[in-house]
Amino acid sequence: xxxxxxxxxxxxxxxxxxxxxxxxxxxxxxxxxxxxxxxxxxxxxxxxxxxxxxxxxxxxxxxxxxxxxxxxxxxxxxxxxxxxxxxxxxxxxxxxxxxxxxxxxxxxxxxxxxxxxxxxxxxxxxxxxxxxxxxxxxxxxxxxxxxxxxxxxxxxxxxxxxxxxxxxxxxxxxxxxxxxxxxxxxxxxxxxxxxxxxxxxxxxxxxxxxxxxxxxxxxxxxxxxxxxxxxxxxxxxxxxxxxxxxxxxxxxxxxxxxxxxxxxxxxxxxxxxxxxxxxxxxxxxxxxxxxxxxxxxxxxxxxxxxxxxxxxxxxxxxxxxxxxxxxxxxxxxxxxxxxxxxxxxxxxxxxxxxxxxxxxxxxxxxxxxxxxxxxxxxxxxxxxxxxxxxxxxxxxxxxxxxxxxxxxxxxxx
Amino acid sequence: xxxxxxxxxxxxxxxxxxxxxxxxxxxxxxxxxxxxxxxxxxxxxxxxxxxxxxxxxxxxxxxxxxxxxxxxxxxxxxxxxxxxxxxxxxxxxxxxxxxxxxxxxxxxxxxxxxxxxxxxxxxxxxxxxxxxxxxxxxxxxxxxxxxxxxxxxxxxxxxxxxxxxxxxxxxxxxxxxxxxxxxxxxxxxxxxxxxxxxxxxxxxxxxxxxxxxxxxxxxxxxxxxxxxxxxxxxxxxxxxxxxxxxxxxxxxxxxxxxxxxxxxxxxxxxxxxxxxxxxxxxxxxxxxxxxxxxxxxxxxxxxxxxxxxxxxxxxxxxxxxxxxxxxxxxxxxxxxxxxxxxxxxxxxxxxxxxxxxxxxxxxxxxxxxxxxxxxxxxxxxxxxxxxxxxxxxxxxxxxxxxxxxxxxxxxxx
Numbered sequence: 001x002x003x004x005x006x007x008x009x010x011x012x013x014x015x016x017x018x019x020x021x022x023x024x025x026x027x028x029x030x031x032x033x034x035x036x037x038x039x040x041x042x043x044x045x046x047x048x049x050x051x052x053x054x055x056x057x058x059x060x061x062x063x064x065x066x067x068x069x070x071x072x073x074x075x076x077x078x079x080x081x082x083x084x085x086x087x088x089x090x091x092x093x094x095x096x097x098x099x100x101x102x103x104x105x106x107x108x109x110x111x112x113x114x115x116x117x118x119x120x121x122x123x124x125x126x127x128x129x130x131x132x133x134x135x136x137x138x139x140x141x142x143x144x145x146x147x148x149x150x151x152x153x154x155x156x157x158x159x160x161x162x163x164x165x166x167x168x169x170x171x172x173x174x175x176x177x178x179x180x181x182x183x184x185x186x187x188x189x190x191x192x193x194x195x196x197x198x199x200x201x202x203x204x205x206x207x208x209x210x211x212x213x214x215x216x217x218x219x220x221x222x223x224x225x226x227x228x229x230x231x232x233x234x235x236x237x238x239x240x241x242x243x244x245x246x247x248x249x250x251x252x253x254x255x256x257x258x259x260x261x262x263x264x265x266x267x268x269x270x271x272x273x274x275x276x277x278x279x280x281x282x283x284x285x286x287x288x289x290x291x292x293x294x295x296x297x298x299x300x301x302x303x304x305x306x307x308x309x310x311x312x313x314x315x316x317x318x319x320x321x322x323x324x325x326x327x328x329x330x331x332x333x334x335x336x337x338x339x340x341x342x343x344x345x346x347x348x349x350x351x352x353x354x355x356x357x358x359x360x361x362x363x364x365x366x367x368x369x370x371x372x373x374x375x376x377x378x379x380x381x382x383x384x385x386x387x388x389x390x391x392x393x394x395x396x397x398x399x400x401x402x403x404x405x406x407x408x409x410x411x412x413x
Numbered sequence: 414x415x416x417x418x419x420x421x422x423x424x425x426x427x428x429x430x431x432x433x434x435x436x437x438x439x440x441x442x443x444x445x446x447x448x449x450x451x452x453x454x455x456x457x458x459x460x461x462x463x464x465x466x467x468x469x470x471x472x473x474x475x476x477x478x479x480x481x482x483x484x485x486x487x488x489x490x491x492x493x494x495x496x497x498x499x500x501x502x503x504x505x506x507x508x509x510x511x512x513x514x515x516x517x518x519x520x521x522x523x524x525x526x527x528x529x530x531x532x533x534x535x536x537x538x539x540x541x542x543x544x545x546x547x548x549x550x551x552x553x554x555x556x557x558x559x560x561x562x563x564x565x566x567x568x569x570x571x572x573x574x575x576x577x578x579x580x581x582x583x584x585x586x587x588x589x590x591x592x593x594x595x596x597x598x599x600x601x602x603x604x605x606x607x608x609x610x611x612x613x614x615x616x617x618x619x620x621x622x623x624x625x626x627x628x629x630x631x632x633x634x635x636x637x638x639x640x641x642x643x644x645x646x647x648x649x650x651x652x653x654x655x656x657x658x659x660x661x662x663x664x665x666x667x668x669x670x671x672x673x674x675x676x677x678x679x680x681x682x683x684x685x686x687x688x689x690x691x692x693x694x695x696x697x698x699x700x701x702x703x704x705x706x707x708x709x710x711x712x713x714x715x716x717x718x719x720x721x722x723x724x725x726x727x728x729x730x731x732x733x734x735x736x737x738x739x740x741x742x743x744x745x746x747x748x749x750x751x752x753x754x755x756x757x758x759x760x761x762x763x764x765x766x767x768x769x770x771x772x773x774x775x776x777x778x779x780x781x782x783x784x785x786x787x788x789x790x791x792x793x794x795x796x797x798x799x800x801x802x803x804x805x806x807x808x809x810x811x812x813x814x815x816x817x818x819x820x821x822x823x824x825x826x
């Protein structure tokens with residue numbers, strides 16, 4: 001699950017450093033040493049991730065010391081920092097583990113870890129630089145953002161090629177929902193063949209993204225040509241673009257809700273809380289998200305949402321009518337502007353004649369969400385995928401509804 | 414986010430095929446061709462993932478055809494399957510996209526895609542074999558499990574080295590909760606140095622896993638020596654082992670609840686539905702999970718759980734007292750055996766003097782969960798991490814409580 005490689009490649013690209021090679025190696029000293037020698041033979045900057053922990057198969061420092069011919073020296077400062085952090089978390093520091101993690105390769109610069117115990121290191125090696133980073137993504141990102149970036153900027157600035165021959169990348173990801181990949185591709189077909197900036201479609205759950213990457217000898221120029229292409233895409237796909245780069249569909253919904261002081265409540269069945277989880281990933285969501293109800297049982301649907309038990313008997317819990325009653329129920333009881341609800345069959349069990357696994361009803365209720373609407377889907381995939389697709393579709397429908405209402409009520413453009 | 418590499422390496426290991434090299438390459442025809450030539454020069458079996466989609470930067474088939482000197486031929490059978498699938502999903506098939514996806518490299522065996530539109534391919538190339546697989550993990554796993562495995566078994570069986578020199582790996586992951594990595598490491602220190610089977614600790618959110626890998630000339634022998642080591646680990650860590658391999662802590666909780674016919678309800682604040690989402694990832698969870706309440710506002714805590722508004726005013730919504738009142742409230746109102754609740758500050762906002770970001774109270778209520786207990790945590794990390802750590806800790810506490818109760822009530826062993 002290499003989120004680290006993506007994060008590092010992106011960070012380096014922003015500094016005008018091209019990532020040419022990536023190797024993946026197991027916890028094996030021989031193969032690790034080989035990979036390291038190969039990397040040092042062909043690159044100016046080599047970054048390793050992982051293998052700095054307290055356990056016996058954390059080998060990176062030991063192998064690096066051997067390959068570069070450096071001693072490992074215990075650093076009392078590092079030992080103290082590790083002990084403090086462990087005590088702060090009420091873990092009993094294990095002497096051997098602290099001793100191993102406080103070993104520093106001779107001549108290395110220590111990069112403190114703001115999130116965990118394993119520090120990172122910068123090790124100069126002739127004209128080359130080796131950087132060791134901890135493996136857990138939060139720790140790696142913490143060390144990079146807090147301590148490594150200023151050093152990398154200096155290293156990148158002093159590259160032996162001279163500043164003039166370097167090229168800078170600037171990337172913007174344009175995110176759309178409500179269209180399939182072929183439809184997005186049709187809309188921008190002529191733009192996709194552009195050599196610079198490049199335009200590449202990426203498919204995510206329920207969304208299609210376009211990655212626009214401009215390349216130029218100057219970072220501002222790279223930014224400018226990227227922005228020019230993003231504008232062309234905006235002209236063609238405006239109604240479906242909910243955000244850029246790290247924006248999420250949940251944050252896009254939150255932005256519209258916040259703009260108009262609207263509140264939201266959610267009643268979920270098959271997604272089990274995933275919709276609420278995605279909504280509350282957004283900082284500040286407490287301003288508009290009043291409550292979420294995970295009404296997994298029919299009893300909960302009746303007690304918490306006032307759904308008519310007769311309706312559930314007649315139509316079944318997975319039906320258009322029950323989805324709409326759930327959306328109305330949660331909206332009325334929570335006293336929010338908008339109520340959304342979904343009910344369906346995540347599988348693998350639960351299918352009945354005419355109601356297959358993947359059948360999902362999504363209902364929205366509230367003027368700003370388009371009145372009272374219910375959509376029917378037949379998603380494919382396993383339980384996890386059906387849950388994910390359902391949760392992302394709810395948010396896409398909510399955003400499309402909110403945007404349509406916003407454009408309608410703000411008058412003709 | 415390379416889940417595919419992990420899945421493939423694991424699948425191949427089970428067939429006695431060692432994965433020696435992994436390369437990552439962007440959507441660039443020149444670098445893709447280079448990577449392919451290098452791979453074919455050093456390996457018997459080369460597997461590519463991704464780049465089989467309908468868009469212009471899906472280049473894999475085109476580059477493979479060029480490198481191997483094969484023509485791409487339109488396959489009407491494949492075209493029909495793609496059109497049917499798109500129509501079944503109410504997408505309008507785009508003629509150009511269908512045309513591109515139905516191109517098949519001459520002489521290739523088509524592997525139908527049970528989940529998406531892009532089929533996979535097996536292409537014999539002299540003594541070597543090239544396999545092209547679609548990139549989305551669900552599609553890749555679908556193609557591998559449904560169609561590729563039998564071919565791989567045959568290929569592996571006919572390896573030129575002869576069966577006798579091959580070695581098989583068997584891996585079991587032992588999963589623990591309630592202990593930190595150093596504590597687990599201390600408990601199994603002498604076992605970690607074993608050369609075969611190897612024992613490697615892996616840290617996940619709130620859990621420590623031990624990966625045990627046995628290697629032998631025969632698959633049954635590999636399984637046997639792995640099982641022997643797993644038994645030794647069980648003797649030392651029995652009270653903390655909740656499962657193996659793909660088991661989740663939510664499934665482990667579900668197994669105990671199901672064993673004793675117990676029911677569960679959840680009241681979440683900062684996690685926003687994530688706890689309910691994890692619980693309902695388990696097939697069959699509807700048998701014990703009655704409801705989940707995402708009480709993000711104080712009003713929802715009062716209305717839905719009967720928490721005393723005076724208590725919230727006096728102690729604050731993030732307090733031991735409110736967490737316990739929430740757990741009692743959800744249990745009583747849902748009429749379940751166990752109620753669990755959590756309240757805390759996910760950040761980045763919301764901190765007050767004495768109540769920092771990351772402060773979380775987790776309460777459990779019900780005889781089988783250990784009576785009425787509340788734990789206080791100070792988690793580090795950003796909003797996402799605090800939510801994740803909190804949600805996993807709830808489930809770990811629930812499982813530890815349930816197991817202790819189960820061992821207590823089943824009498825002395």
